Amino acid sequence: MKIRTRFAPSPTGYMHIGNLRTALYCYLIAKHDGGDFILRIEDTDQQREVEGAIDLIYQVMEETGLYYDEGPDKDGGVGPYIQSQRLPIYHEYAQKLIELGGAHYCFCEGELEGEDPCIHLSQEEIQEKLNEGILHVIRQTIPTTGTTSFDDEVYGHIEVENQTLNEGILIKSDGYPTYNFANVIDDHLMNITHVVRGNEYLSSTPKYNLIYNAFDWQIPTYIHLPPVNKDETHKLSKRNGDASYQDLKKQGYLKEAILNYIALLGWSPEDEEILSLDDLIQQFNIAHISKSPAIFDIDKLKWMNGVYLRNMSLEQFHELLLPYYQSITRDVDLLELSRVLQPRLEKLSDVEESIDFINEPHPFDASIYTHKKMKTNPENSLEALLLVRERIENFNEFDNDEAMSDFFVNLAKEKELKNGRIMWPVRVALTNKSFTPGGAVEIAHILGKEETLRRIDQAIIDLQQ
Ligand code: GLU
Numbered sequence: 001m002k003i004r005t006r007f008a009p010s011p012t013g014y015m016h017i018g019n020l021r022t023a024l025y026c027y028l029i030a031k032h033d034g035g036d037f038i039l040r041i042e043d044t045d046q047q048r049e050v051e052g053a054i055d056l057i058y059q060v061m062e063e064t065g066l067y068y069d070e071g072p073d074k075d076g077g078v079g080p081y082i083q084s085q086r087l088p089i090y091h092e093y094a095q096k097l098i099e100l101g102g103a104h105y106c107f108c109e110g111e112l113e114g115e116d117p118c119i120h121l122s123q124e125e126i127q128e129k130l131n132e133g134i135l136h137v138i139r140q141t142i143p144t145t146g147t148t149s150f151d152d153e154v155y156g157h158i159e160v161e162n163q164t165l166n167e168g169i170l171i172k173s174d175g176y177p178t179y180n181f182a183n184v185i186d187d188h189l190m191n192i193t194h195v196v197r198g199n200e201y202l203s204s205t206p207k208y209n210l211i212y213n214a215f216d217w218q219i220p221t222y223i224h225l226p227p228v229n230k231d232e233t234h235k236l237s238k239r240n241g242d243a244s245y246q247d248l249k250k251q252g253y254l255k256e257a258i259l260n261y262i263a264l265l266g267w268s269p270e271d272e273e274i275l276s277l278d279d280l281i282q283q284f285n286i287a288h289i290s291k292s293p294a295i296f297d298i299d300k301l302k303w304m305n306g307v308y309l310r311n312m313s314l315e316q317f318h319e320l321l322l323p324y325y326q327s328i329t330r331d332v333d334l335l336e337l338s339r340v341l342q343p344r345l346e347k348l349s350d351v352e353e354s355i356d357f358i359n360e361p362h363p364f365d366a367s368i369y370t371h372k373k374m375k376t377n378p379e380n381s382l383e384a385l386l387l388v389r390e391r392i393e394n395f396n397e398f399d400n401d402e403a404m405s406d407f408f409v410n411l412a413k414e415k416e417l418k419n420g421r422i423m424w425p426v427r428v429a430l431t432n433k434s435f436t437p438g439g440a441v442e443i444a445h446i447l448g449k450e451e452t453l454r455r456i457d458q459a460i461i462d463l464q465q
Contacts, residue, residue: 001193002033002034002035002036002193003029003030003033003034003035003036003193003194004030004035004036004037004038004190004191004192004193004194005026005027005029005030005035005036005037005038005192005193005194005195005196006026006037006038006039006040006186006187006190006192006195007022007023007026007027007037007038007039007040007061007066007068008039008040008041008042008183008186008197009023009041009042009057010041010042010043010045010048010049011041011043011049011050011053011054011056011057012048012049012050012053013050013051013052013053013056014050014053014056014244014246015056015057015060015244015245015246016236016237016243016244016245017228017236017243017244017245017248017262017265017296018198018227018228018236020060020064020245020258020259020262021225021228021262021263021265021266022196022197022198022225023061023066024064024066024259024262024263024280025196025223025225025263025266025267025284025289026194026196027066027068028263028280028281028284029194029196029223029284029286030194031281032281032282032284032285035193036069036070036076037066037067037068037069038068038069038070038071038076038081038190038192039057039061039068039070039071039072039081040071040081040082040083040186040190041054041057041072041081041082041083042083042179042182042183043082043083043084044083044084044176044177044178044179044182045176045179046084046174046176054072054082056246058073060245060246063255064245064255064258064259065255065259065277070190078189078190078191081190083177083182083186084176086182086185086186087175087176087177089185089189090171090177090181090182090185091171091175093185093215094138094170094171094177094181096215097138097170097211097214097215098138100214100215101141101214102140102141102210102211102214102215103138103139103140103141103170104116104118104119104121104138104139104141105118105121105126105129105130105136105137105138105139106118106136106137106138106139106167106169107121107129107134107135107136109135112139112166112167116139116167118139119141119167135173136173137169137170137171137172137173138169138170138171139167139168139169139170140167140168140169140170140180140181140207140210140211141167142162142163142165142166142167142207142210143162143210144162144163145162145163146161146162147159147160147161147162148160148162148165148206148207148209148210149206150205150206150209150219150222151222152202152205152222152223152224153221153222153223153286153289154199154223154224154225154226154286154289154290154291155199155202155224155291158202158205158206160203160206162206162210165206165207165210168180168204168207180204180207180208181211183195183208184208184211184212187220188212188215188217192220193220193221194220194221194222194223195220195221195222195223196223196225197223197224197225198224198225198227199224199225199226199227199291200227201224202224205222205224223286223289225266225289226266226289226290226291226292226293226294227293227294228265228266228293228294228295228296229293229294229295229296230295230296231295232295235293236296243296243298245258248301250349251347251349252305252347252348252349252350252351253301253305253347253348254305254308254309254348256276256277256308257301257304257305257307257308258301259277259280260273260274260275260276260280260304260308261300261301261304263275263280263284264294265294265296266289266290266294267284267288267289267290268288268290269283269288270283273304274304274307274308274311302346302347303346305346305347306345306346306347309342309345309346310342310343312342314335314338314339314342317338317341317342318334318335318338320348321337321338321341321348321351322334324348324351324352324355325337325355327352327355327359328355328358328359329359330358330359330447330451331448332358332446332447332448332451333399333445333446333448336399336442336445336446337355337358337437337446340437340438340442340446341354341355341437344437345437354436354437355437357430357431357432357433357436358446358447361429361430361431361432361433361455361458362431362432362433363432364432364459364462365432366378366462366463368428368432368433368434369381369424369425369428369463371420371424373420374418374420374421374423374424375418375420375421376420376421376424376425378463380421380425381424381425381428381429381463382425382460382463382464384417384421384422384425384426385425385426385429385456385459385460385463386460387411387415387422388408388411388422388425388426388456389453389456389457389460391407391411392407392452392453392456393453395407396449398444398445398448398449398452399445401441401442401445404441404444404445405441408422408423408426408440408441422440423439423440423441424440425459426440426444426456427439427440427443428459429455429456429458429459429460430443430444430447430452430455430456431443
């Protein structure tokens, strides 16, 4: 039997990390076995719907490469794939379920406490009320005795007493189905074999199984996923403004790194953690999904993003950084800049700060010349810069890092100084920053001879004041 999974987001205007993780796992479970991955839009809660949200879902799926085999814009014969377009289907099955004794009309207002009195209405009484146009819902009818059980692939055997299940609404008074009804009907009609979703649905699953049983339909394999938490006690939630895919992209994380990282939120690979989407398809296995909550660790994502940046070719990395270089007005060696940034950068949005000395150095600050380890201070830095200034006039290989490094090292040797006594003052003179991407050699290379001399001259003037 071909595996069929579905990702069933509600269009709320936001691709929460937990949602994307569900989408990814659905995709991986299907693709690992050559199955189908289906996108279904669950928009039956019209009040929660946000304009443009469906397009956003398409966009994220496309961007992350989670291509679906069937969905609203890709009919595989079991559509429509947008729930608000399936209302007649839900009504038809609600009627059938009533006939089978699995549901009933309810004319009560507000929340029910205890048994639903409408369960005792006769056929005639119901028809009368319907004819009068009294507002009503269709509720699930739950047996008062017995138990319902199932085996979840992650959480194991679950068994509940039927009497603990509430007779929830299946069709609301506005004619829309609730999730509790629509998910069962759709999963069955769309031939979904594996239901993959957050564990908040675990406790309602027995109710869904009662519906499957009433129709005599095959119950799908259930894979409930652990929550993604912010820390030990708090769930990541959009209400708290926690991370969404879009936010992470904006913060400069690569989609490959985001996808790789969220794959590990609830699943652990055999060994290597850096995994492409293809690797994940190959390696993903349901048996390694964990039931304990996953913690969203932004530092780990940062680290992983850095790994992805370093694993690129210099050309790819450079290409990626070009948009960030638009603020540079000086004619500098941008490829060298990328080469220097690549081993150090953790996320793209850090570029701005790393390169903010290129158009102009930061304002002069004598204290930066004092460096304990380098044994420098403003006085001996001035001496070092005067020396460098005198000799560098005749040095012309600014684009040869090795030659430039030799130049500084030889100068230090000649004066019997540690390298840092020369290099640190030059680095500060060129930037007026204590943290820079690369040292004196790389920065002089990036800036070129003319600008390097100009900045050293200016530093000498500043230090002489
Ligand atoms: N529409 C539900 C949600 O966004 C999906 C649950 C499911 O995957 O069945 O939470």
